[in-house]
Amino acid sequence: MKHISSKWVLALTSLGFFMSMMDSMIVTTASTAIRNDFGISVSQLQWALNAYNVTIAAVLLFGVSLGDKIGHRRMYNIGIFIFVVGSVICALSNNITILIVARIIEGAGASVITPMSMAILTSALRPEERGKGLGIWSGIGGFALIIGPALGGMIVAKLTWQWIFWINVPIGLVGIYLSQRKLPETSVKGAKLNVLDSVLIILASAGLIWALSESKSKNISASTIVIGVVSLILGIIFLIRQRKESAPMVPLNLFKSFPFGGGNAATFLLYASMYGVVFFLPQYFQIVNHSNALNAGLMMLPWTGTLVIVAPFAGKAVDQFGEKIVGIAGLAMQGIGYVWIALSSTPKTSYLTMILPLAIAGIGLSLAGPALQKGVVGAVEPRFISKASGIYNMFRLFGGAIGVTVSVIIFYAYGDAVSSSVFSLGFNAAMIGAGVISVLGVIPALGLQKA
Known part of the structure; x- marks a missing residue:
């Protein structure tokens, strides 16, 4: 790979990672404005934040398996597109229910952006370059931790909270265009997508993380315990199946x-x-x-x-x-x-x-x-x-x-x-x-x- 191509790979894979990290951080300082605008409680508001991260974890391995089958670059661009669509719906939301659904859509896109960007970058770089490349990738993604809270506060102060989502649209569309032209396509030969395993890992991951999120309070409800136990059982079934599969997801x-x-x-x-x-x-x-x-x-x-x-x-x-x-x-x-x-x-x-x-x-x-x-x-x-x-x-x-x-x-x-x-x-x-x-x-x- 030519040196200039390595720079494009690093820049474009880091862009996606930055976007997905930024969107979880930038919302934190805009949360009060969202709560006041919709007239909702703090307990309702938390799911505008949690829905994003729960969805990322739940869909992650399914997205990775699909990316192995159809191509990492293609899946990366699909993830960015879904992320952009979710951002538009977030910006247009007029109640908390629509916002939560939109955040789930955003999370579904973000769930494949990070692992696909990591896979493309790692495959494109020579082994002796990977440490440096991953360090820069991590640093650029980590930059979202720095400017996310401050940028969110600034946007809310100068404009409205909706603009924290609108800014994703032009960045995402430009990223898709350049990624299609500059990133190499990689895939895994013979990769298969097991629908049952995908459903098991999504339900188990979403249920466990939801139960963990709900167990932050002193009083844990019976429904939370039931969902947590059922999710754990589904996770065990998933692991048992992975031991028997010829082409396991994990x-x-x-x-x-x-x-x-x-x-x-x-x-x-x-x-x-x-x-x-x-x-x-x-x-x-x-x-x-x-x-x-x-x-x-x-x-x-x-x-x-x-x-x-x-x-x-x-x-x-x-x-x-x-x-x-x-x-x-x-x-x-x-x-x-x-x-x-x-x-x-x-x-x-x-x-x-x-x-x-x-x-x-x-x-x-x-x-x-x-x-x-x-x-x-x-x-x-x-x-x-x-x-x-x-x-x-x-x-x-x-x-x-x-x-x-x-x-x-x-x-x-x-x-x-x-x-x-x-x-x-x-x-x-x-x-x-x-x-x-x-x-x-x-x-x-x-x-x-x-x-």
């Missing part, structure tokens, strides 16, 4: 590889830790530091900003020192940063004391992300790359869902949202929990490849 034999299994387990813990902090940190800034949503987003910059600054260099470090050393260092640094914040934060503590540990945690995340990505996709044969990327992203999403749930359970064991001082106690406990989860990720990361 090749379980891949987990016999220590780098693959260890990389996915460490990914689960890395993002369980991170998403627990994402859930509470903006609330801490607003409740304890009395900041508005826009300022809370800006105060996260020492943490999120490292993703863009460090990730490209992290990719080079992975190529030079190996996934194992860089992954372990990143997981440890993230954990240390979160525990440091917990031990030093009180309602009277200055925000300035949080800048250094936030940066350390962000650097850790920026190091571990590319290392674990390369460890997972590099542990499989080329024909399994797209499936490996899909499995990796499933572990990332499930890790995030469970991480939020665990953090909320820890928070309510020690604190509550009744006052800034009581909230601070729960926040610090949740941060220690997030730190411990990240450090635990060091154990499975020991299975990664050395340099």
